[in-house]
Every structure is written in C-alpha cells, then in structure tokens.
Amino acid sequence: MKKPVALLLLCALTFGSVALAGLFKSRSHNPYQLQNGDIVFQSTNSSQGKAIKAATNSPWTHVGMVFFRNGDPMVIEAVQPVRITPLKSFIARSPSTFYAMRLKNAEQHINAQTMARAEHYCNQQLGKNYDLQFRWSDDKIYCSELVWKVYKEAGGIELCQPRPFKAYNLKHPTVQRIAKQRYGAVNNLPLNELAVAPSDLAQSPLLIEVPKK
Numbered sequence: 453m454k455k456p457v458a459l460l461l462l463c464a465l466t467f468g469s470v471a472l473a474g475l476f477k478s479r480s481h482n483p484y485q486l487q488n489g490d491i492v493f494q495s496t497n498s499s500q501g502k503a504i505k506a507a508t509n510s511p512w513t514h515v516g517m518v519f520f521r522n523g524d525p526m527v528i529e530a531v532q533p534v535r536i537t538p539l540k541s542f543i544a545r546s547p548s549t550f551y552a553m554r555l556k557n558a559e560q561h562i563n564a565q566t567m568a569r570a571e572h573y574c575n576q577q578l579g580k581n582y583d584l585q586f587r588w589s590d591d592k593i594y595c596s597e598l599v600w601k602v603y604k605e606a607g608g609i610e611l612c613q614p615r616p617f618k619a620y621n622l623k624h625p626t627v628q629r630i631a632k633q634r635y636g637a638v639n640n641l642p643l644n645e646l647a648v649a650p651s652d653l654a655q656s657p658l659l660i661e662v663p664k665k
Contacts, residue, residue, distance in 0.1 A: 482543060484552040484662040486525055489562045489570070490518040491599055491659065492542065493650055495549035499630065506624035510651030511549065515595050516542060517574075517602055518552075519567070528574045530598040532582040552662040553654065561607055570606035584634050588614065588646045600648045612656045614646035 484490070493512045495501065501513035516529030518539065525539035543550045555561055583592035593601075603609045621627060622641060631638045653659070 481547065482539060483664050485665055486518050486552060486662060488519050488567050489555060489558060490662055491553045491653060492516050492518055492527060493551040493553070493654060494546045496546055503626045503630040504649065506626045507620040507622065508649045508651040509621065510654065512650035512654050515599050515650040515653055517599050530582055530593050530595040534577045534580045534593060534598065536578070553659040554662045556658055556660055561609065566607050570602050573602055573605040586647050596648045596650045596653055599653060609658070611658055612648060612652045614648050615652065616644045617641055617647060618643040620649070
C-alpha cells in the first residue's frame with residue numbers, strides 16, 4: 453500500500469508545481485515586443501496608488517523603464533529604494549494593468565551612446581530613497597521623476613512638461629489624507645513644486661504604445 457500512496461503524493465506534488473509555474477507564467481506574461489528605453493506602466497491599489505489616481509484622474513500609479521541585461525528584460529524603477537527588477541516580477545504585481553509605451557521614432561533617438569548615458573545616470577540613482585513628498589530635487593526620487601530625468605539626461609528629451617502641484621486634484625479626500633500624513637497638513641503642500649505623474653508620461657505626445665507580439 454505504501455507505493456501507491458507515495459506515487460499519488462508524487463503526482464500531487466508534481467501537478468501542484470506545474471500549476472504554480474503556469475500561474476506565475478500567466479501572471480507575468482509580457483504581450484509586448486519590448487526594447488531598451490521602453491516605458492512600462494501599472495496600476496496599484498495601495499493608499500498612495502488610490503491618491504495618485506484621484507489626483508490625476510488616471511489609472512496609472514507606477515512607471516519604470518526597460519533595459520536588457522544579458523538578453524533578459526529588466527526594469528529600473530523608483531520604489532524603496534531605487535532598484536532594478538526583473539520584468540516578470542514587475543508585471544506580476546499587477547498583471548491585468550501592465551502597459552508599455554515607446555518613444556516615437558525611437559531608433560533615431562535611442563542608440564548605444566544614449567543607453568550608455570542612461571545606464572550611467574541610472575547607476576547614480578540606484579539605492580536612493582523613494583521621495584514620499586514628490587519633490588523635484590535629486591536627493592530622493594519617485595518613479596515618474598526617474599523616468600523623465602533618464603530621458604532628459606541621456607537624450608535631452610523632455611517627455612512632457614512638469615506641472616506644479618496645484619495643477620492636480622488636491623481637494624479629493626484621498627489625496628488630502630496622504631498630504632496630511634506626509635506634509636503634516638494640507639496647507640503645507642508646496643503648490644508651485646514641479647512634478648511629473650505617471651499619467652503625464654502616459655499622455656505624452658512623444659510616446660506611442662509598444663507593438664504587441
């Protein structure tokens with residue numbers, strides 16, 4: 453009786469492993485033909501994510517930039533701290549909201565020299581703390597600021613025009629709760645501080661959706 457039980461257990465474990473592998477693959481599937489410099493977006497439902505959605509009237513709450521390392525797609529992203537994340541892990545956080553955009557005529561703007569400058573800038577940002585107050589300074593940095601500044605530093609390209617805080621919806625209760633937590637009071641918000649939100653990048657006339665496979 454021991455052999456059938458052992459065989460049954462082995463089959464169950466094997467099936468479970470295959471099922472888990474299939475689940476991870478489906479949750480990390482990339483439908484896009486990505487290349488260096490592509491910009492990837494996602495939507496999250498954290499307290500900050502909800503506040504960003506409310507402030508920008510957009511689903512996009514996080515963004516990073518793709519590059520390839522030894523043939524594998526990776527994402528440089530400003531989380532806590534700034535780090536390099538495998539694309540599969542990036543997608544798996546919110547697979548149903550994964551979206552990718554590319555600079556128009558990218559082949560004319562992104563080359564080996566551009567990527568070398570981008571890599572140099574990104575290496576300087578690795579390990580920096582995430583900027584919870586969304587300031588435009590360089591001592592800390594947030595996700596869309598990082599992507600904007602990579603393009604500016606590497607190619608002299610301004611993907612969009614930075615906007616002052618007051619251009620966003622700061623009156624929404626969800627936004628005000630986050631503002632109180634991070635600034636002490638809503639009145640402490642620096643209304644003229646420049647910022648770039650993920651939605652600003654997504655709406656850039658310089659970007660198009662990446663072709664799908």
